[in-house]
Amino acid sequence: MDIKLELILFQVVNFGVVFGALVYFLYKPVVKLLDERAKKTADAEKAAMETLKEREEAEAIKTKTKSQAEKEAGKLLEKAKEQSVALKKELGAETKAAIQAERAKALKNWEEEKASMIREMQKEFAQGVYSVAEKLLGKAVDKKSHAELIDKSLKELAKAM
Amino acid sequence: MAQTIIVETVIPLSAEQKAVVSALLKSKFGTTSYAEKLNPSILGGVRIMVGSTQYDATLAGKLAQLRSA
Numbered sequence: 001m002d003i004k005l006e007l008i009l010f011q012v013v014n015f016g017v018v019f020g021a022l023v024y025f026l027y028k029p030v031v032k033l034l035d036e037r038a039k040k041t042a043d044a045e046k047a048a049m050e051t052l053k054e055r056e057e058a059e060a061i062k063t064k065t066k067s068q069a070e071k072e073a074g075k076l077l078e079k080a081k082e083q084s085v086a087l088k089k090e091l092g093a094e095t096k097a098a099i100q101a102e103r104a105k106a107l108k109n110w111e112e113e114k115a116s117m118i119r120e121m122q123k124e125f126a127q128g129v130y131s132v133a134e135k136l137l138g139k140a141v142d143k144k145s146h147a148e149l150i151d152k153s154l155k156e157l158a159k160a161m
Numbered sequence: 162m163a164q165t166i167i168v169e170t171v172i173p174l175s176a177e178q179k180a181v182v183s184a185l186l187k188s189k190f191g192t193t194s195y196a197e198k199l200n201p202s203i204l205g206g207v208r209i210m211v212g213s214t215q216y217d218a219t220l221a222g223k224l225a226q227l228r229s230a
Contacts, residue, residue: 127228146172146205153206153218154181161189161209161216 166195169208169219173199182209 141149168174168182174197183193190211200208203219210216 141171141205143172146170147175147178149205149220150170150172150174150178150207151181154178154185156218157207157209157216158185160218161185 164190164192164212165210166190166192167198167210168195169198169200169203169210171199171201171203171205173197182207 166186174182182195186195186209187193195209202221204221204224206219206222208215208217208219208222
């Protein structure tokens, strides 16, 4: 077998050139591409995980907020009911008080009117009585009675003066 | 200046009544001098007028008081 050293050397150099070209033009870009892709996938996965986490957090906040809102609404409703009952009671009491006040006022007015009428009647009656008394006294009192009246009046004056 | 004192009655005062009036006026006003006046409108009793002040113990006065009450 005839071994040609130049041919072997040529084949080795040729292989090295091809290998180098392949490494430089094919292997490295492909590796780079794969790395980028892997990185993109990892980033996307990370983003997805974060989004999922945020969504879960948002869901938890939503649930918590809803629960709080329901609780608050319940409290407000309860308070409104209590206020409504209190207001109703108060209005009832006020109305009752107003009715009683009106009734008392009407009664008082009526009493005053009645008293006024009675006073008027008494006055009119007394006027009549006094007129009659004046007429009777002017005519009917005799000298003896006049003298007694004078004695009595002098005693009164002695005390009053 | 002495005040004018008038004593009004329906009938004339008796001697005893005059003495009582004199004693009363003496003790209150320091005088026994007064003028008597008959006035049927007082109906009964006595009214003594000392200047512008009058002391009324008449029936007419009492009736007037009752009327105004």
